Amino acid sequence: MKNSELRGLSADELKGKLSAEQDNYSKLKSAHSITPIENPMKIRESRRLIARIQTEIRAKELSK
Template identity: 45%
Template sequence: MKYAELRDLTAEELRQKEAGLQEELFKLRLRQATSQVENPMRIRKLRRDIARIRTAQRALTGVAAGKGGL
């Protein structure tokens, strides 16, 4: 998932995508604990996708632009 794709989504769509990825990450971590993950790099990809979504959410609220900080 690329950041450019996320910029076009609404705040609600970003929240839904983040929730879905968080759930998938949780399930993968459970499977990893029992050594049943066929692609352990998927965990890294999910974490990075979640970070991209959170960055896009901050950009929507204006915090990343310096409007809500110190």
Template identity: 50%
Template sequence: MKQSEIISLSTAELQVRLSEVKKTYAELKTAHAISPIQNPLQIRTMRRAVARLATELSKREL
């Protein structure tokens, strides 16, 4: 998810998207712990997406 896409979202949409991405990230980590997933770089991509969304939410709170 690009930063320009994140900035264009409303605060409510950001919160919904953050919860979805966190859920996907947790599922990927669990799947990778059980048996290695095909593309482990997905985990890094999802972790960074969570960070981007959380950062934008905290910026808006200030």
């Protein structure tokens, strides 16, 4: 998901997407610790997406 797509979402939608991505990230980490997943770069992508979402949530809070 691109930053421009994140900017178009409301704060509530961002928070929902953040919780879903955090769940996905924890599942990826646990699956990778048991047996290596096919594409470990998904872990990095997920972590960076979480950071992008948190940044956009913070920017919306400060703009109020």
